[in-house]
Amino acid sequence: MPLVHRCSETHRPSNSCAVSDPIRSGARLISKMNFVRNLLRLLLVSSLACIVLLVRQRSPCPCSGDAPAIHAELAIGNNGTQADPGTKKKIIGMQGDEELQEVLRRAAMEDNTIIMTFTNEAFAAPGSLMDLFLESFRLGVRTEPLLKHLVIVAADGSALERCRRVHALCYLLPVGGANFTSEQRFMAKDYLDMMWRRNRFQARVLELGYSFVFTDVDIVWFRNPLLRIPVAVDFAMSSDSFYGDNPYDLDKRANGGFVYAKAAARTVAFYDSWYEARKKYPGKNEQDLFDKLKRELAARHGVAAQFLDTAYMGGFCERRKNIRDFNKLCTFHGNCLVGIKSKLSKLRGVLNDWKKFKARNGTTLTD
Numbered sequence: 196m197p198l199v200h201r202c203s204e205t206h207r208p209s210n211s212c213a214v215s216d217p218i219r220s221g222a223r224l225i226s227k228m229n230f231v232r233n234l235l236r237l238l239l240v241s242s243l244a245c246i247v248l249l250v251r252q253r254s255p256c257p258c259s260g261d262a263p264a265i266h267a268e269l270a271i272g273n274n275g276t277q278a279d280p281g282t283k284k285k286i287i288g289m290q291g292d293e294e295l296q297e298v299l300r301r302a303a304m305e306d307n308t309i310i311m312t313f314t315n316e317a318f319a320a321p322g323s324l325m326d327l328f329l330e331s332f333r334l335g336v337r338t339e340p341l342l343k344h345l346v347i348v349a350a351d352g353s354a355l356e357r358c359r360r361v362h363a364l365c366y367l368l369p370v371g372g373a374n375f376t377s378e379q380r381f382m383a384k385d386y387l388d389m390m391w392r393r394n395r396f397q398a399r400v401l402e403l404g405y406s407f408v409f410t411d412v413d414i415v416w417f418r419n420p421l422l423r424i425p426v427a428v429d430f431a432m433s434s435d436s437f438y439g440d441n442p443y444d445l446d447k448r449a450n451g452g453f454v455y456a457k458a459a460a461r462t463v464a465f466y467d468s469w470y471e472a473r474k475k476y477p478g479k480n481e482q483d484l485f486d487k488l489k490r491e492l493a494a495r496h497g498v499a500a501q502f503l504d505t506a507y508m509g510g511f512c513e514r515r516k517n518i519r520d521f522n523k524l525c526t527f528h529g530n531c532l533v534g535i536k537s538k539l540s541k542l543r544g545v546l547n548d549w550k551k552f553k554a555r556n557g558t559t560l561t562d
Contacts, residue, residue, distance in 0.1 A: 292403070298366045299405050302346045307458065308406040308421070311346040313368070313393055316353040317535060324412045324535065327542055329361060331415035334550060336560050338416050348396065350389065368396060387480055390451070391473060394481045398466035401458050411452035413529035413538045415546050420525040422562055423507045424455050429462050429498040431455040432485070433528065434505060435512035442501040445489050451482035452528050453508055465496040511541065519545070521552040 302309045318324045325347070332338045332345075346364045349355035358365035370392065393409075400407050408421060424431050431442075433453035438446065456462050469485060469492055476484055485492075493500040505513040506520065510528030519527070527545050529538040553560065 292399075295366060295399070296403060298346055298364055299400065299403060302344050302364050303405060304344050306406070307404060308344070308408065309346055309400070310341060310344050310408045310410065311348055311400070312410050312412045313348045313350060313389075314354050314358065314412050315350040316357075318412050319349070319354040319357040321357070324529075324538060324542075325358070326361070327415065327539065327546065328412050331417070331546055331549075334546065334553070335417045336419075336553075336562060338419060341416075341419060368392065387478070390480045390482075391470070394466070394470055397454070397456065398463060398470065401456055401463050401466060404458050406458045407454075407456055409454040409456075410526070411528065413532075413542065414452060414526050415542055415549070416526050417521065417549055418525040418562055420453070420503075420508060421455070423503065423525060425501075427499055428455070428501055429457045429459060430465065430493075430500045431503055432482075432500075433508045433510070434502040435510070435530065436515060437502060437505040437513070442504060443499075445493070445500065445502065447502045449482045449486045449489065449502070450510070450512065450528070450530060451480075451485065452510075452530060453503065453526060461496045461498050465492055465498045468492055468495065519548070521549060521556075 299309055312328065314325050329342070332342050343363070345362070346366055347358045347362055348366050348368050349358050350368050350370060352367065355365055355367045397407065397409060410416075431454070433450045434447040435450050436448055438444075456466075469481070469488065472484060472488055472492075473479065473481075476487070479487070489500065492498070506523050507525045508528070509519060509524050509526070510530040512528075512531040527542070529542045532538045532541055
């Protein structure tokens with residue numbers, strides 16, 4: 196195809212075009228080559244700029260000079276949606292967390308979920324509640340493998356020493372000068388202090404990027420309760436009595452002895468607001484305050500909260516369901532009982548009933 200040139204308006208005023216002489220043609224060719232070279236250079240610079248912007252957007256490092264966030268996914272909800280502005284709180288590492296982080300890392304399941312319980316010298320003594328608790332895992336339906344994901348948090352040195360004799364994953368809770376070695380009287384000052392320290396520890400586990408199942412040590416396990424918690428749930432708590440058949444209906448009485456919480460920024464913010472609210476309501480423990488504020492906190496932070504059916508997470512507080520259906524039960528709580536001796540006696544009876552049931556139905560038991 197012949198090369199067509201635009202006519203020079205200065206030298207050729209006519210509407211016709213003529214073929215340029217060789218010198219002029221060469222000059223125009225050089226001009227076009229320079230244009231193409233400049234265009235390629237512009238495209239290259241633009242591409243490099245886009246790459247730099249993409250890398251900076253994907254970087255897990257914060258833009259400020261603060262310490263890096265423990266887990267980048269805490270800024271995003273676990274369902275992939277952006278967390279609401281109230282939950283975009285930067286998680287800053289605490290000094291002295293190295294031991295805790297190592298214990299959590301060793302205990303974590305593939306999805307970064309851990310199981311944890313609290314104990315003290317009284318509960319950890321030989322033949323006491325901690326031994327019964329661990330025994331139940333070995334007698335349940337495929338619950339023994341869950342022990343490698345269980346962290347036992349000791350409130351004193353004696354409990355820690357005893358824990359290390361019988362379990363691989365133990366952690367000493369920093370309590371300052373507080374003394375939690377003995378059985379705590381319900382709603383006494385030390386009891387309230389212990390409950391709120393437990394609440395803060397749960398929040399810290401979430402901040403470090405780990406979802407958790409918290410279980411009181413006076414609970415016996417028969418099956419894996421995680422199989423009864425929907426994946427869309429952010430927070431689930433056991434109840435003293437379960438009314439109706441809708442777990443998302445929060446019109447139930449809370450029991451903080453069994454809690455599931457998903458590691459997400461909204462759940463961390465939920466815990467922070469829960470803890471801060473205690474200043475307005477002195478003298479309340481964590482589960483009573485949760486009962487009072489559960490709807491407000493869940494709505495404020497966009498947390499999907501539910502209660503767990505006592506048909507699966509049972510306990511002595513549930514008066515409406517007199518029959519313990521071992522075909523359904525995952526856990527059973529020694530709640531509404533006063534004193535270690537009473538709890539041990541009653542829970543030992545429940546565990547013995549489970550053994551008999553399992554002996555009769557061992558080959559047909561399911562999760």
